[in-house]
Amino acid sequence: MPVVNVRAADLRDLPGLMRIEDECFGVEKFSPDTIRSFIERTDTFVIVAIEAEETIGSAMCMVSVERGEGRVASVAVLPSFRMKSVGTKLLEECESEFIGRGLAISILEVDIANEAAMALYESMGYAVLGIIKDFYGAGRDAYSMEKTLRPKGEGIRVKIS
Numbered sequence: 128m129p130v131v132n133v134r135a136a137d138l139r140d141l142p143g144l145m146r147i148e149d150e151c152f153g154v155e156k157f158s159p160d161t162i163r164s165f166i167e168r169t170d171t172f173v174i175v176a177i178e179a180e181e182t183i184g185s186a187m188c189m190v191s192v193e194r195g196e197g198r199v200a201s202v203a204v205l206p207s208f209r210m211k212s213v214g215t216k217l218l219e220e221c222e223s224e225f226i227g228r229g230l231a232i233s234i235l236e237v238d239i240a241n242e243a244a245m246a247l248y249e250s251m252g253y254a255v256l257g258i259i260k261d262f263y264g265a266g267r268d269a270y271s272m273e274k275t276l277r278p279k280g281e282g283i284r285v286k287i288s
């Protein structure tokens with residue numbers, strides 16, 4: 128597979144981002160205004176994955192400096208590019224940005240029926256905190272998940288006595 132680059136999105140990425148919304152979320156997609164706002168606000172950001180000048184994936188994030196936490200609002204990869212670690216790359220970039228902004232925790236919600244997303248989040252070290260009933264509408268529950276972020280190079284400390 129050719130090289131996939133991830134970077135912060137700007138407004139020129141809107142058409143590519145809307146294509147991802149259409150193909151990955153259908154009627155539940157974010158509107159262009161919502162995505163524009165995610166790009167422009169200082170407490171939100173958008174990451175895109177680019178392969179050969181094509182936008183093949185995206186992640187939308189929110190930042191709460193007061194709570195010291197970042198929230199991943201969505202991660203999506205075009206169907207023909209899935210299972211090739213693009214989602215992992217996007218999530219890694221979201222976490223680096225959170226760390227760069229001094230945040231200690233990354234949180235997210237995921238539909239309990241979304242096996243692909245659960246696999247991605249678990250492989251990245253997210254743990255289930257609990258279930259939020261009807262989060263996505265009547266009868267559609269979400270897992271609330273969380274990961275403690277570690278700046279690069281900071282390993283797990285083992286105390287030897």
Ligand SMILES: CC(C)(COP(=O)(O)OP(=O)(O)OC[C@H]1O[C@@H](n2cnc3c(N)ncnc32)[C@H](O)[C@@H]1OP(=O)(O)O)[C@@H](O)C(=O)NCCC(=O)NCCS
Nearest residue numbers: 201202203204209210211212213214215243244246247250
């Ligand atoms: C969820 C999603 C972003 C995953 O993207 P991806 O690029 O395929 O993910 P990766 O290739 O990085 O896979 C990460 C891990 O999840 C596993 N995984 C991914 N999709 C899977 C699936 N359908 N079934 C089982 N495991 C899966 C991979 O095997 C990999 O595991 P590993 O690290 O142990 O090898 C993608 O399926 C998608 O866009 N779905 C539609 C949008 C969506 O539901 N987003 C999440 C809610 S906002």
